[in-house]
Amino acid sequence: MNHEHENQNEPSSFWRSRYALGYLVIGAVAAYFLLTEHLAHVIGALPFLLLLACPLMHVFMHHGHGHHSHHQDVESPSDQDKDASANKENRHEPR
Numbered sequence: 186m187n188h189e190h191e192n193q194n195e196p197s198s199f200w201r202s203r204y205a206l207g208y209l210v211i212g213a214v215a216a217y218f219l220l221t222e223h224l225a226h227v228i229g230a231l232p233f234l235l236l237l238a239c240p241l242m243h244v245f246m247h248h249g250h251g252h253h254s255h256h257q258d259v260e261s262p263s264d265q266d267k268d269a270s271a272n273k274e275n276r277h278e279p280r
Contacts, residue, residue, distance in 0.1 A: 199205055
């Protein structure tokens with residue numbers, strides 16, 4: 186039996202390899218030791234990080250102000266009257 190698989194020729198993803206797991210473990214250990222050794226510095230910076238989070242969330246979550254092209258314009262009654270009169274003029278009655 187000869188079974189050909191299409192996915193065998195594609196390289197596997199880096200994040201599914203054992204090297205990625207090793208990098209994640211090394212990164213977790215490094216983060217642990219950095220936080221335990223420099224916890225006083227991190228706690229001292231928390232109020233500033235909270236203040237910095239406000240404008241960052243505003244920019245990235247609200248996508249700025251203006252330039253909202255997805256809003257639909259509501260027609261005024263005068264625009265609707267103009268459209269209705271134009272339709273009456275262009276309508277052809279059957280003979």
